[in-house]
Amino acid sequence: MLEVSDLGVRYGAIRAVHDVSLQAGKGELIAILGANGAGKSSTLKCIAGALKASAGTIRLDGQDVTSAKPEQMVRLGVAMVPETRDVFPDLTVSENLTLGSYIHRRNRADVESTRERMLGLFPRLRERARQAAGTLSGGEQQMLVIARALMSRPKLLLLDEPSLGLAPVVVDTIFEMIAELKRSGLTIVLVEQNAAKALSVADRAYVMRLGRIAAKGPAAEIAANTDLGALYLGG
Amino acid sequence: MTFAVQFLIDVLSLGGAYALMALGLVIVYGILRLVNFAYGELIMVAGYTMFLMNGSGAPWLIMALVAVAMAVAAGIATDYVAFRPVRAKSVTAVLITSFAFSTLLQNAALLFISPRPRPVPLPEIFSQTVTILGAVTPLRNLITIAAAVILLALFAWMMRSTVLGIAMRAAATNFTMARMLGVPANLIISSAFAISGFLGGVVGILWIGRIGTVVPGIGLEPLLVAFIATVIGGMRSMQGAVIGGFLLALIDTTLNYTLPQDLLKFRDAFTFSLVILILLWRPDGLIKGPASGQRT
Ligand SMILES: Nc1ncnc2c1ncn2[C@@H]1O[C@H](COP(=O)(O)OP(=O)(O)OP(=O)(O)O)[C@@H](O)[C@H]1O
Ligand SMILES: [Mg+2]
Numbered sequence: 429m430l431e432v433s434d435l436g437v438r439y440g441a442i443r444a445v446h447d448v449s450l451q452a453g454k455g456e457l458i459a460i461l462g463a464n465g466a467g468k469s470s471t472l473k474c475i476a477g478a479l480k481a482s483a484g485t486i487r488l489d490g491q492d493v494t495s496a497k498p499e500q501m502v503r504l505g506v507a508m509v510p511e512t513r514d515v516f517p518d519l520t521v522s523e524n525l526t527l528g529s530y531i532h533r534r535n536r537a538d539v540e541s542t543r544e545r546m547l548g549l550f551p552r553l554r555e556r557a558r559q560a561a562g563t564l565s566g567g568e569q570q571m572l573v574i575a576r577a578l579m580s581r582p583k584l585l586l587l588d589e590p591s592l593g594l595a596p597v598v599v600d601t602i603f604e605m606i607a608e609l610k611r612s613g614l615t616i617v618l619v620e621q622n623a624a625k626a627l628s629v630a631d632r633a634y635v636m637r638l639g640r641i642a643a644k645g646p647a648a649e650i651a652a653n654t655d656l657g658a659l660y661l662g663g
Numbered sequence: 664m665t666f667a668v669q670f671l672i673d674v675l676s677l678g679g680a681y682a683l684m685a686l687g688l689v690i691v692y693g694i695l696r697l698v699n700f701a702y703g704e705l706i707m708v709a710g711y712t713m714f715l716m717n718g719s720g721a722p723w724l725i726m727a728l729v730a731v732a733m734a735v736a737a738g739i740a741t742d743y744v745a746f747r748p749v750r751a752k753s754v755t756a757v758l759i760t761s762f763a764f765s766t767l768l769q770n771a772a773l774l775f776i777s778p779r780p781r782p783v784p785l786p787e788i789f790s791q792t793v794t795i796l797g798a799v800t801p802l803r804n805l806i807t808i809a810a811a812v813i814l815l816a817l818f819a820w821m822m823r824s825t826v827l828g829i830a831m832r833a834a835a836t837n838f839t840m841a842r843m844l845g846v847p848a849n850l851i852i853s854s855a856f857a858i859s860g861f862l863g864g865v866v867g868i869l870w871i872g873r874i875g876t877v878v879p880g881i882g883l884e885p886l887l888v889a890f891i892a893t894v895i896g897g898m899r900s901m902q903g904a905v906i907g908g909f910l911l912a913l914i915d916t917t918l919n920y921t922l923p924q925d926l927l928k929f930r931d932a933f934t935f936s937l938v939i940l941i942l943l944w945r946p947d948g949l950i951k952g953p954a955s956g957q958r959t
Contacts, residue, residue, distance in 0.1 A: 476843055502845030514840040516833045523829050531845040533826045580845060 703882020738860020
């Protein structure tokens, strides 16, 4: 489904990502782990089309999408949930969801049935549908951005640190959600610093360090490798 | 009573025109964080379209519709000529290109039409007056109020209830995130310029209706008015632009009524002093815009 080869990303003179290659097969959940500044978000943004690659290629179902714009990627079935948890604060929860289904806007019935599914999945959002998104709690905002991304009915979901800054109970809920989405057949790329959590749901994992892939393998293997834990994952 | 009615009508009609002007400027600013210096020329384009069709025999309403359509076209052209090619490069470049496009349009009018005022066709009702509760007022003031009410309501409905409107509000807070949800950047920007042209065209016809003639420099005052109104109201907020427009009209009209004859020519100096006082009190304008937002 997703095939990234020798990807490079630079910010002016700074090279944030070098020679990153990774794959995700259909229905697979891969995790990208690594310390702060390892280049995880840069890699993800680049896949979403929000950053230009300075080297390498990105393929989606065999099609070269290296220089596609973010709005094109959405139409190709890729949805991105950024780590900055960008709800539109002045729009209501309901309007935020409406935007998530922008590409399906001509098919009202479809949009409404997806919205119903999302509100069923996240009942908290239903209670707060008319509330400005900026007034939601951090956990609710995280649920909103995930639900909003799913409104486009993607085949590939890019999740950047969904557990960041959330209480342990909420983190558990979010990860149950992620596992549920995986069971429904969605392909997921999950960026996390919470390695233990991420490895518990992932099929395979990549560990990034200083902009490069330092290790990769099945989730269980990465989890069992204590050296890796000590070196790159902070214990 | 008569005086109060007169005053109210003057404030509302001038304020309606100012509010529409301000809204046309802020719709583009909100999304691109860039002032379109060629905004006043949209009003000029509407005016000269009316002048060129003078004597064509077409009904006035048709001429007015064509003039608004030309202003919309000029708005979209501004995007393609002045903004799109340099948008991603630098803010300064866009400021210069939009200024250059403004000068180009003005010089084209100077060269191909005339530096002197040219008459625009006006319908009969623009010169009629009516008496309301004893106050004699030109009918075009009431038309301006009606047009402002209708357009502001239409605009508010569009921004709240259509997907395009919601997408434009979203793009004004976080353009990149809107794009990552599939909202095409170019469509949003072109729509903003088209709406800007529409508002500029309608307000241009009403504005020029007060004087009855068009000159190449006609757009300067509306641009200035729109700019000041948005600064008072808060550059980032559409409600702010409307409130700023009405407030500026209130200041202008009050000064018109109260200043002695020999001070009236300094009215703008008084207006600006008041604007400075407002900004000292509220440096970001009266209404805060959407929370975050980066330029794209
Ligand atoms: N807009 C930017 N301009 C310049 N440098 C940047 C920019 N964004 C990121 N970087 C740099 O690129 C490197 C990788 O950043 P990135 O955000 O991809 O890391 P990350 O692995 O997601 O880290 P974190 O876990 O803290 O989110 C860092 O050194 C960072 O300073
Ligand atoms: Mg990151």
